[in-house]
Amino acid sequence: MATNYATVTWDQLHRDARQLAEILIPRGPFRGIVAVTRGGLIPAAIIAREIDCRLIETISVVTYDEEEQGLPTVLKSPVAAGDGEGFLIIDDLVDSGVTAQIVRQLLPKALFACLYAKPSGKPLTDLFVVEVPQETWVLFPWDTAPLFIPPLARKGNTTG
């Protein structure tokens, strides 16, 4: 279980994805992108727009249920990407690196990039934008919703 949380807003995610695209342009051009569903879908869409790439394939790997890590299962293979030559793999983050390891085994010639990297997963990604502590759970904009909280002055005041 994570000991703390880092909330990423839509704006921040968009800025980080654009920054990754900027780093990726000199590494291209790419024949296509493989988005690691589901978390990689939105970063991949933003990056595809910035690097002007229209061919998007997906790979589906399920590893986590809520915050619990389980055995990874490949639900969909990225058949259109062959051995990955000329392709760019995009995910939202690497944590333990297990998902990235599986994806890389299936696409050994592709470049792997993600927005956020925790120390254990860092060696498994070719490029990333922001490092996050291992014990921090990243809350993506699609994981969260704005919520009313009472003013501090009323905290613990059951009458007001």
Ligand SMILES: O=P(O)(O)OC[C@H]1O[C@H](OP(=O)(O)OP(=O)(O)O)[C@H](O)[C@@H]1O
């Ligand atoms: O480095 P790891 O420890 O493998 O963790 C990273 C993976 O975990 C999350 O996906 P998740 O399995 O939760 O599925 P989702 O993308 O469909 O939400 C995240 O989107 C990465 O793909």
Ligand SMILES: Nc1nc2[nH]cnc2c(=O)[nH]1
């Ligand atoms: N949302 C989210 N999914 C994850 N999967 C593995 N690590 C994380 C994390 O920090 N945040």
Ligand SMILES: [Mg+2]
């Ligand atoms: Mg994922």
